[in-house]
Structure formats: structure tokens, C-alpha cells
Amino acid sequence: xxxxxxxLFGLVATTALTAAxxxxxLAGLTRIDFPLLLxxxxxxxxxxARIVGFFMHLGAGQGFALGYTATFALLHHATWWIGALxxxxxxxxALTVLLPxxxxxxxxxxSQRAGPASTAVLEPPGLFALNYGNQTPAVAAVVHIMYGxxxxxxxxxx
Amino acid sequence: MTGRSDTTSPxxxxxxxxxxxxxxxxxxALVAGDGAIDWLCxxxxxxxxxxxxxxxxxxxxxxxxxxxxxxxIVKRHYRRHSATLETTWxxxxxxxxxxxxxxxxxxxxxxxxTLIVRRLSAEEAAVDAVVxxxxxxxxxxRRPRVHHRHQALVCQWGSLAVSLSSSPTLAIEPGRPxxxxxxxxxxxxxxxxxxxxxxxxxxxPAAAWKLLNEDEDRWQAWSAEIDESLPFxxxxxxxxxxxxxxxxxxxxxxVAAPTTSLPEDPGGVRNWDYRYVWPRxxxxxxxAFLSVGKPDEARGFLAWLLHASRLQRPRLPxxxxxxxxxxxxxxELPGWPGYLDSVPxxxxxxxxxxxxxxxxxxxxxxxxxxxxxxxxLYSETWRAVRxxxxxxxxxxxxxxxGIWEVREPAQHIHSKLMGWLALDRALRIADTHPLPGRQRRxxxxxxxxxxxxxxxxxxxxxxxxxxxxxxxxxxxxxxLVLPLLGMDSADSTRVRGTIDAIRDRLSAGGPLLYRYPPxxxxxxxxxxxxxxxxxxxxxxxxxxxxxxxxxxLFRTMLDLASPLGLYPEEMDPATxxxxxxYPQTLTHAALVQAALAIRDAPL
Numbered sequence: 001x002x003x004x005x006x007x008l009f010g011l012v013a014t015t016a017l018t019a020a021x022x023x024x025x026l027a028g029l030t031r032i033d034f035p036l037l038l039x040x041x042x043x044x045x046x047x048x049a050r051i052v053g054f055f056m057h058l059g060a061g062q063g064f065a066l067g068y069t070a071t072f073a074l075l076h077h078a079t080w081w082i083g084a085l086x087x088x089x090x091x092x093x094a095l096t097v098l099l100p101x102x103x104x105x106x107x108x109x110x111s112q113r114a115g116p117a118s119t120a121v122l123e124p125p126g127l128f129a130l131n132y133g134n135q136t137p138a139v140a141a142v143v144h145i146m147y148g149x150x151x152x153x154x155x156x157x158x
Numbered sequence: 159m160t161g162r163s164d165t166t167s168p169x170x171x172x173x174x175x176x177x178x179x180x181x182x183x184x185x186x187a188l189v190a191g192d193g194a195i196d197w198l199c200x201x202x203x204x205x206x207x208x209x210x211x212x213x214x215x216x217x218x219x220x221x222x223x224x225x226x227x228x229x230x231i232v233k234r235h236y237r238r239h240s241a242t243l244e245t246t247w248x249x250x251x252x253x254x255x256x257x258x259x260x261x262x263x264x265x266x267x268x269x270x271x272t273l274i275v276r277r278l279s280a281e282e283a284a285v286d287a288v289v290x291x292x293x294x295x296x297x298x299x300r301r302p303r304v305h306h307r308h309q310a311l312v313c314q315w316g317s318l319a320v321s322l323s324s325s326p327t328l329a330i331e332p333g334r335p336x337x338x339x340x341x342x343x344x345x346x347x348x349x350x351x352x353x354x355x356x357x358x359x360x361x362x363p364a365a366a367w368k369l370l371n372e373d374e375d376r377w378q379a380w381s382a383e384i385d386e387s388l389p390f391x392x393x394x395x396x397x398x399x400x401x402x403x404x405x406x407x408x409x410x411x412x413v414a415a416p417t418t419s420l421p422e423d424p425g426g427v428r429n430w431d432y433r434y435v436w437p438r439x440x441x442x443x444x445x446a447f448l449s450v451g452k453p454d455e456a457r458g459f460l461a462w463l464l465h466a467s468r469l470q471r472p473r474l475p476x477x478x479x480x481x482x483x484x485x486x487x488x489x490e491l492p493g494w495p496g497y498l499d500s501v502p503x504x505x506x507x508x509x510x511x512x513x514x515x516x517x518x519x520x521x522x523x524x525x526x527x528x529x530x531x532x533x534x535l536y537s538e539t540w541r542a543v544r545x546x547x548x549x550x551x552x553x554x555x556x557x558x559x560g561i562w563e564v565r566e567p568a569q570h571i572h573s574k575l576m577g578w579l580a581l582d583r584a585l586r587i588a589d590t591h592p593l594p595g596r597q598r599r600x601x602x603x604x605x606x607x608x609x610x611x612x613x614x615x616x617x618x619x620x621x622x623x624x625x626x627x628x629x630x631x632x633x634x635x636x637x638l639v640l641p642l643l644g645m646d647s648a649d650s651t652r653v654r655g656t657i658d659a660i661r662d663r664l665s666a667g668g669p670l671l672y673r674y675p676p677x678x679x680x681x682x683x684x685x686x687x688x689x690x691x692x693x694x695x696x697x698x699x700x701x702x703x704x705x706x707x708x709x710x711l712f713r714t715m716l717d718l719a720s721p722l723g724l725y726p727e728e729m730d731p732a733t734x735x736x737x738x739x740y741p742q743t744l745t746h747a748a749l750v751q752a753a754l755a756i757r758d759a760p761l
Contacts, residue, residue, distance in 0.1 A: 031468045031482065046538040112201075113271050114407040115263040116183050116380065119454055121461035123409040123481055127355070131409075131481040133469050 002078075002156040006062075006069040013150040014061025018054065020143040030139045031132040032125070040108045040122060061147070064090060068151045076157050083152020084145045091144035095137055099125040171498055172196070174420060174736040175720035177212075178234070178243045181403030182260035185272060186416035188212060188740070189243065191231055193224025193256050194290070200272055200318065201354035202480060203406060203413045204433040208293050208320065208352070213419045213429075213503045215495040219294035223256055223276050223348060225249050226286040226337055234721060239381035239395055240374040241403055243722070253281040254340060261369045262407075263376055270359045272352035275366045278338075279345035289348065290335040291322055297491050304332055308360055317355045324348045325363035385451045387757065389709075393716055394753045396723035397746035398450060401443060404743050406480045410458030411435040411466065412443050413480065415727070415739035421500035422728050422738045426683035429496060431505050432739040434477050434485050437463055438517050438561070439743050441524035446750040448531050460528060463521060464542055472545030474521060476514045476563070477507055485510040512559035513567065516636075518546045519576025519583075526583035529590065540591045547584035548597075550577045551604040561636045564679050569628040571616035572636040574608055579643050581605040609645055613652075622655030626674055633660050635673045635691035641701040648702045657698050664691075666731035669714040671695060686728035686737040689718070693748035700755035708756055715749070725749065 024030050036046060038060070039053025068086055072078035103111040103124045110120040128137045177188040177196070185205065188197040197212040198221075199205040210218030229247035236243055242259040258276040261269065278287055293302060295315045302313030302320075310323035311330050322330060325347050330336050340346055347363035361369070380402070381395050388394050405412045414436055419429035440459045447455035466482030467474055477485050490502035525535060525543050535543065554577040560570035581601045588598060618625045626634035637656055641648040664672045670687035677684050692715050699708035719725055720736065725745040727738030 025468075028469050028471075031465065046536050110408045110410075111265060112184075112408050113265050114183075115265050116402060116407060117263055117376065118265060118407055119458075121410060121458055123462070123465055126481065131483070134483060 001069055001073045003069075005155045006065055009151055009154040010062040010065030010069075011058060012154065013065060013147045014058050016150055017061065017143045017147040018057060020146055021139070024139045024143070029133065030136040032129055032136050032140060037102065037106070037109070037122070037125075041106060044108065064147075065151060068148065069155055072152070072155055072157045078152055078155045078157040080149045080152045083148035083150070085148070086152075087145035087148025088141070090148065091141045094144065095128045095140055099129050100127065174497075174726055174740050175724075177720075177724075177740065178236075178245075178722050179241075179400065179403060179416070179724060179741055180243060180258060180260045180274065181241060181416070182262040182264075182272065183403060183405055183407040185260075186403060187260065187274065188417065189245075189258065190222075191234065191245065192222065193245065194220045194222035195274075196220050197417060198274075199416070199433065200320075200352045203404075203416050204480060205354075206295055206318075208295060210294065210299070210494075212417065213494060213497050213500075214294075214299065214491075217294065217299045218494070219292050219299065220290060221293065221350070222288065222290040222335075223258075223278060224287060225254050226288040229254070236396070236399075236722060237374060238378065239399070240377040241399060242370060242374045242377075249285045250283075252283040252285045254285040254287060255279050255281070257370075259370045259373060261366070261373050262403075263373055268359060269361060269369070270351040270353055271356075272350075273361060273366065273369070274350040275347065275363075275370045276350075277345050277347045277367060277370075278340045280340040280342050282342065284339050284341045287338050287340050287346075288335050289324075289328060289330055289338060291330055292333045293320055298493075302332060310360055312358065319353045319358050321351045321353075321358050321360060322348060323351075323360060323363060383451060385449075388450060388753060389756050390712065390716065390753050393719075393723060394450065394750055397725075397749045398447070398452070400724060400741050400746045401446070401743055401750075402455065404741070405443075405455070405458070409466075409481050410455075410462040411478070411480045411482070412440050412459065412743050414439055414744065415742045417739045418505055419494075419500065419503040420497050420726070420737070420739045422685040423500070423683040424498040424735075424737070425500055427500075427502065428681060428683060428685055429500050429502065429504055430739070431488070431507050432742075434479055434507055434510075435462075435466070436477050436517075436744075437467065437474060438514075438520045439747065441520035442744065442747040442751065444524035445527040446747050446754070448527055449754045450750065453531070453533075456528065456531075457533075460524060460539070463524070464539055467542065471542060472549045474517050474546055474549070475510065476512045476517060476559070477510045508565075509559070509563045512563060513553070513556065514560060514563070515550065515554060515556075515558045515573040516561045516570075516576035518550045519579035522546055522580045522583045522587075526587055529587050535587065535591060540587070543584060543587060544593070544597070547581055547601055550580045551600055554604065554608055562634075562673060562679065566680055570634070571612060571624055571627060572634055572639070574612045574616065575624075575637070575640065575643060575645065578605055578608040578612070578645055581608070582644065612645075617652065621659050622651065623659035624652065624656045632675050632678060633663050635660050635664050635671050635688065635694065638691065638694040638698040641698050654702060657695070657702065661695060668731075669695075669711050669718070670729060670731050686730045686735075688728055689715075689725055689742070689745045690727075690748035693745070693752040696752035697748075697755040700752070700759040703760070705756065705759040705761065708752070708759065712752055712756060715752075 035053030038056040039049030109122045172190040176191040180187040211220040233246040261273040310321040349366040415432035418431035422428040486506035488506040488508040494503035557567035626632040666687035671691040673688035724741040726736040726740040727742040
């Protein structure tokens, strides 16, 4: 395992993913905002949440990078296209499993079943996070594939 | 106890005002006086109609539970401060009562997202009743695949399934009215559960009835929190409950109305889809809920506004879906006969692409109301508000579609006034929030420029009134917001002249007002009186020291509600018939604001 590479390039890849996602938001392509979604687990203020969430997202990205590093080590190969393939699997899991489950544990995301007693104000992501804009699945796919490519290019296979 | 009826008696069109609203804050049903649910979209307000008879004709589905023979309604009301509807018919010497509600609070429990509970009970003697369950889905009114499971009838269309269970068990088949006998002391409870992209969850009728009662307690507790000093409190509570029932809880977005294509002109083409969210309505809701002591609802409205507008910021879309997405392109449903033959029946809304300058004013005013109530805006919220104000400063001279969403853009004075309001309120917020000096100066200069131009080009000295547009002599009832803005003093001759001119020249008889001279909007046909305008007139009168006139007008308006206290968008001045989509959030919000203006007016 390329432990040094994991420690450094995991951060690089997650930062690149976050930057690309922010750019997509600013361009009006999506309203998905991972730092905000994560940060509002601990604070209601969106600006503070984004800062806290950015570091939480870095931590999560580091966790996923561990999986990429282990996969490259098992395959004895680390290429951009294997990284891209892993990124595709990664985004698939994020959109179909992780995000739809988030309302179940997040105190500030309303669920599709929310009723009048709910005080959660963050809208739920919905299927493929489509509630955050029609282009959200495409944007999420692109940034996660980019994340995989960065790791595929920078990590060593052993 | 049960039998089958193979004849379905043809039903004449139910007047709009005969419909009651059932809601769970995710979707809503309209129930006619004969016990027929003729409108219910699933899984959300803007979903597909499961029962669409209201505008889709007999083939579009209905769910009727009521007397088997024509009967007279002796009492129909919502149980006090709740969303539970109770209808009692006289059948001979007996009474048959239908008690029904949708279950709003399903979160955290193994319950279906949409659950309708209906109970028939008889008094004095046994009564024959009928259950006509005929769910259909899609533009072509597809019939379901049917089977029975766990003593429940299950109807399926791909990822959508509904189950109907009852206690005692009834042999119900879709599309075939079932005759039943209801005996005193032996009520019949029916439970309709809907599952969309998830497994069906069956709820025992006894448990469902308990849920209905729990929900009723919750609504009563919710209503008890409303300011006790409000004038006309019972009417205001019904309006607030209606507004809350029409607010989609998962995103806190208020739909304009739960229906599409109820006509503004029966038999005409003015049939629109209102199952979307107008930021303007949401903004009016902010101040309405804040002022009656419901800050959570106000916060929810504002949060939705901010999230929803993010994709297109700093531009503020005129209309959005419940989740802040682009509204589907407007299209017509072929073969749908419409309410009273009013075609086309439309879904989607073409107003989505319009530029409506007034929207910025409503939204920034809502943010200001929030700040006035002692709340501080998050930096992100303030950034969004600054962006909106910048758009106004940049674009206020452009023609727009205005509040009435006319399809040919024009220079609307009301839009300019709301542009003035946007900048004025943004500047007031800036007193407690950071704003660069250059931006402040630009807003001040633009605000003053708008006022100067409107006073010259938007005022008709001969009529002593502001007018609808540059060079126009037409009036516009939306100008009744004038005394609330503060651009001209509330007791100035310009403000008073405008109020009097609108009251006189746009009068549709009694308390009713047209929003502008009928027919002057480029669309064929005419329309009714626009009910929110009458409540705005109440507000304008109360704000300009004419409280007793305001109270008198308000009382008259209360008499025009449906028997259940609900209002549509418009009313036929000649017949008093309700027109347009129903019930209408904007009308109810205007009612609440009018009551608040009366409360705040000096005696």
C-alpha cells in the first residue's frame, strides 16, 4: 500500500472534487453541496457549516481514498482509467445509497415523509439527488470520476 | 351487509365551493359534498392524479363514500381547529356521517406516506351507503392491476400501488360501486394507503382511526399557538391551517393551489396549473406566519426560498417546483374534458420563464420582515438578498410580465413600485448587516430614480391615481400595496386617490374587485373578480386610517368563503360562483394579512 501517497493525494483528490463541485454550483448546474450537507450535521449556520463540512468531507474523502489505494495495491495497477472506473462505482454508491439514506440520520434534512412537526429545513436529495437540480447526477459523476482519475494517476500500485 | 350496484348515477358538476380540502402537507385531496374524492395527486401535490374526475371527467377516477341515494347535507364542517372533515347527511329519518382526514405526521413510524382514513357512521337507523372506488393513473386514465392481499384490495401501476382496506371487510372492486348498510353503533372505516417506489404498508383500520385522532390533536395544538389577540381569529386559523396544509413539508414549499385547470372563465381557455410554488406567495407567507406567532413556518418558507433560488441566482425564477427545480414545460392533456368543459386542461406552467420584477420586492420584503422580528440573516442569506437587489438596480427599467403574468411584457407601475420596495428594504437590512459603501450608494440612487420616474410616468393627475403602466389610463388593483411600501406617505393624496380610484373603477360589485379592467390581458374570454385584491383593499384601508371601512369590507368578504371557509382565486361577481384553482394560498395569505392590518390599525 502506498501509505504516503494515500495521506497526501487523498487530500489533493478530495480538494479537487470539492473545487469542481463548487464551480458547478456557481455555474448554476447543481445545488448539491457536500460540505453544507455534512457541516449541517453539527451547525445550522450555512457559512460555518461549509467550513466544518469541508473538513468532514476531506476526512470522508480520505476514507474513500483508502479503498482506492487498497484496490490499486490488490490489482498491482494504478492507472487513470482504473481510477475512473472506481470513481464511477463510487458515485453510483453515493447517489443511490449514501445520499438517499442521509435524511434518516441527518437532523436538518427533511425526509420525503416529513410532516408538519418537522423543523428540518434542508431539502432531501431524493433519487439520484435530482431534487438538487436535473444535472446533479451528471455533475456528481464528473467530479467523482475526476477524483478517481487523480488518485489513479498519483498513487503507486504498491 | 354489502351488495353490488351496476349503475352509476351521472353526477352534475359539483360547484367548486362545495369541495372540502383534505391534506397531509405532502399532497391534498378535494372532497365533494356527496363524499367523492374527485382530486388527489400522488405522491406529491404535483404528481399524477389518482382521482382526477374534477377536470378529467368520469374516466379519470374518483373515490366516493356516501349515501346510496340522493341525500341532504345537514352539517359539514372541519372539526375545531383541525384538518378533519365531517359531513352529515339526512337520509329519511336517519343520519349518515362521514369523518375523514389524511394523516400528516407519519415520520418516524412505519406508516405509508399517503394515508386517507374515512369512517361512515349512522344514527337513528340503518342507512344504505355506497363505496365507489375507481382509481386511475396517467393521461389515458389507466386502470390498475388488481389483487387482494391481507384482506385489502391492492391496485398497482408499475412503481405505484394503493391499497384499500376496511373494517368490517367489504367486497370492493375498482370501478364497481359497492352498496353497504351502515348500522348505528357499527361504523365502517376505510383506509387508503399509497406507496410510490416503496413497499405498501398496510394499516389496520382501527389503528388508522387512532392516527386520525392523534393528528387532529396535533393540529389543535398547532392552532392553539396562534396569537390569541387576532381579530376574526377563527377565520384566520382556518386560513393558516389551509396554508400549512398546502405547504410541502419535505421542502417547506407552499404550492399556489393543489389543482390544475379549474377555470377562471368557465368554458374558456384560462385554465392553468397551480401545483407549483411562486416565491411571491412564499414571501407573503413569511410575514403572515411571523406575525401570528409561527416563526418556524416563516423560517421554513425563507429557507426554501434560498435553496430553491440557488440554481438561477441572482435571477429569481417566477415559479419553481416543490423542490426548486424548473417547472415542466406547459402542455395540454388531450381528451381531458376539463371542469365545465373548460379546455385545455394544462400541466406545467409557461410563467416559469417570465421576468417578474415584483417578485424581488416580495422576497426582500420577507427577509426584512424576518430581520424586523429580531432574526439575523445568515451571511449566505444576506449575499442572496444583495444579489437580488443588484438585479433590481440593473434591470428595473426593462419591461416585465408583472404580478399578473401577462404574456406580453410591459412597463408595469406595480413592478416598478416593488422594485423600489426591494431596494428600500435591502437598504434597511443593510443598517444591521455589512454592505460596501459603493453598493449602498448605487441602491439609494436607483431607489430614488424609481420613485422619481413612477411619480411622473406612473401617475394620472386627472384620475388622482397611479395607473397600470406607462402611458396607460387603466388601473391595477395590485397598486393597493402602495400604503404599505412607504414610498408615499400613507395619508398622501396620491395614496388615498389611488385606493379610491381602484375601489371605484375596478369594482365588480359589493366587496369584489377586478385585478385590472376585464379582458385587457391579451387572452380570449374574460374572468371573475380577483379575491386577494379585496383583502389587499382591506389592508390598504386599515393602513390609511379607515379601520371601520376595512372591518366592514372584511366581514363582507368572510361571507364569500365556501361553507368550509375556503377561498379560490376568483369569483363570478354575478353568480357568486367560485372560479379558478382551489383553495388558493395567495387568497388565504391575503386574508391573514388583512386581519393583521385590522389588528394593527389604530381604533
